[in-house]
Amino acid sequence: MDIPIGFAWITPSEPDFVSRRITTGCHLGCAYLSAYLKQHGYESDFFIVKSESPDSFARRIARAGTRVVGLSVDDANFYAVRWLTESIKKIDPSILIILGGLTATFSDDLLLKNSSIDGCLRSYSESNFLELVEAFFNSGDYSRTPGLSRLSGGETIRNPYGRKGPGDLDLFPSPYLSGIIPNNLAVDVGISTSRGCAYKCTFCNPTSMHGHQVMYHSDERVIEELRYMDSCVAEGPRLLLFNEDAFALNLARTKRLCKKIAASPPRKLIFGCETRIEHLDEEVLRVMYAAGFRYLKFGLESGNPRVLNIIKKVRAEDGSRDGYAAEKEYLHKLQKVVGLAKKIGFHTVAGAVFGLPGERLEDSIDTLDMVCRLDVDEYYHNFLYIFPGTEIFNTKERWGYRLEVRDDFYPTIYRTYWPYPVELIPRIEGKIRHIQRQSRCFL
Numbered sequence: 154m155d156i157p158i159g160f161a162w163i164t165p166s167e168p169d170f171v172s173r174r175i176t177t178g179c180h181l182g183c184a185y186l187s188a189y190l191k192q193h194g195y196e197s198d199f200f201i202v203k204s205e206s207p208d209s210f211a212r213r214i215a216r217a218g219t220r221v222v223g224l225s226v227d228d229a230n231f232y233a234v235r236w237l238t239e240s241i242k243k244i245d246p247s248i249l250i251i252l253g254g255l256t257a258t259f260s261d262d263l264l265l266k267n268s269s270i271d272g273c274l275r276s277y278s279e280s281n282f283l284e285l286v287e288a289f290f291n292s293g294d295y296s297r298t299p300g301l302s303r304l305s306g307g308e309t310i311r312n313p314y315g316r317k318g319p320g321d322l323d324l325f326p327s328p329y330l331s332g333i334i335p336n337n338l339a340v341d342v343g344i345s346t347s348r349g350c351a352y353k354c355t356f357c358n359p360t361s362m363h364g365h366q367v368m369y370h371s372d373e374r375v376i377e378e379l380r381y382m383d384s385c386v387a388e389g390p391r392l393l394l395f396n397e398d399a400f401a402l403n404l405a406r407t408k409r410l411c412k413k414i415a416a417s418p419p420r421k422l423i424f425g426c427e428t429r430i431e432h433l434d435e436e437v438l439r440v441m442y443a444a445g446f447r448y449l450k451f452g453l454e455s456g457n458p459r460v461l462n463i464i465k466k467v468r469a470e471d472g473s474r475d476g477y478a479a480e481k482e483y484l485h486k487l488q489k490v491v492g493l494a495k496k497i498g499f500h501t502v503a504g505a506v507f508g509l510p511g512e513r514l515e516d517s518i519d520t521l522d523m524v525c526r527l528d529v530d531e532y533y534h535n536f537l538y539i540f541p542g543t544e545i546f547n548t549k550e551r552w553g554y555r556l557e558v559r560d561d562f563y564p565t566i567y568r569t570y571w572p573y574p575v576e577l578i579p580r581i582e583g584k585i586r587h588i589q590r591q592s593r594c595f596l
């Protein structure tokens with residue numbers, strides 16, 4: 154039977170770029186779209202392929218009878234999304250190609266003018282994608298879809314978003330419970346119990362996509378999904394990651410939910426989350442542990458209070474007036490919470506970012522020193538890549554960054570050149586005492 158709507162999420166890798174091949178995975182955001190379509194009577198499918206050429210992948214899509222292709226695009230996979238869309242349009246120009254996700258939201262103009270696509274749907278898209286599909290199959294004219302960006306006469310037209318999404322996330326059916334995410338992939342994909350974050354970090358675009366608002370699934374929905382995912386695991390323990398910006402932002406909710414999970418804990422799953430940790434206390438940490446949380450990852454970003462203030466990690470006000478008191482307090486709290494978490498038995502993971510605005514080489518040493526003081530079990534770092542949709546994208550010149558868009562869009566759309574030579578940052582191995590622990594598998 155033909156399934157008229159297909160999704161693909163291309164996972165980028167250097168070997169695939171070199172050999173010009175495509176590998177895809179199951180994307181949680183698209184699975185939400187697929188579940189919503191199914192609830193409204195439209196079947197859709199995921200294309201999961203391993204190292205396939207764009208032409209052969211496009212033939213597979215056409216052979217399946219696909220009329221609408223939805224691709225999730227980020228700054229790191231656009232180069233390959235473009236190969237695929239060109240191949241699809243060569244084989245059958247009537248197949249409708251819609252891009253969605255963060256990069257379709259904030260770089261719609263660039264995507265439309267540099268690839269063979271029909272439109273970008275901006276922001277969270279369950280109801281708008283349904284509306285587009287209905288219009289396309291009913292009349293062929295989907296051009297009035299809310300949140301759609303498309304080209305007309307060489308210019309990008311952006312439709313307004315239309316009515317606001319539901320205040321209640323549970324109105325979107327579960328992609329696990331409705332059978333969209335295959336059993337064997339459920340744990341790998343992870344779970345999302347909320348969307349958004351209230352903070353205004355200047356480098357983060359998912360939170361601005363959500364207007365700095367936070368929405369939650371109900372406790373009952375989360376527990377039902379966890380129970381189902383636990384039943385999908387043949388042999389434990391398996392680590393399930395909570396894919397959200399801040400699992401422990403609303404402590405009352407975190408505590409309540411974890412108490413309910415702990416009342417009937419999973420048999421084979423253990424949990425991990427990425428979250429701000431500075432608000433956590435011993436009571437909440439113990440409840441999280443009882444619920445099965447073992448892996449606690451947080452974004453330190455920088456160990457320098459001035460840089461933390463510039464990136465608005467702690468507050469949006471100018472900290473120079475009080476000697477960065479709030480940022481110093483934040484670093485102090487992190488140390489306290491990591492100590493408590495380790496005592497309870499959590500595997501603690503800190504993430505840092507180098508090349509932040511206003512950062513000098515000596516400030517990066519503060520970050521390394523802070524990582525050592527934190528004494529976390531695992532540490533990783535990134536260099537700041539600047540994405541559209543962030544505050545720093547608009548102020549980049551002031552901080553001395555240079556951004557370059559290359560013709561091949563590889564490895565990311567905007568190649569960032571940092572204001573100081575980040576390659577001079579010393580390697581942490583010389584500084585950290587417990588390097589062995591970093592590579593230890595904690596399961």
Ligand code: B12
Pocket residue numbers: 162163164165178179180181182183185186222223224225226227228229230251252253254255256274276277278279282341342343345357358359396397398540
């Ligand atoms: C979970 C996650 C992952 C998981 C993905 C798990 C999975 N199988 O789905 C893993 C760990 C594999 C991953 C990998 C990477 N990730 Co990631 N990831 C996230 C995270 C934390 C949550 C995403 C999520 O599940 N959200 C919940 C769902 C429901 O929302 P959603 O995905 O946004 O989808 C909605 C809309 O965007 C839209 N939508 C999305 N796709 C589509 C497609 C169509 C057709 C339509 C119409 C709409 C649409 O509708 C959806 C439903 O409303 C985000 C941060 C964030 N908060 O967004 C980073 C994030 C998306 N990741 C990011 C990056 C950079 C990466 C990596 C490149 C990292 C790396 N260096 O290796 C890789 C590779 C990405 C790839 N293409 O392969 C960046 C993207 C930045 C950017 N602008 O490009 C983010 C924002 C993190 C960050 N702040 O840097 N990631």
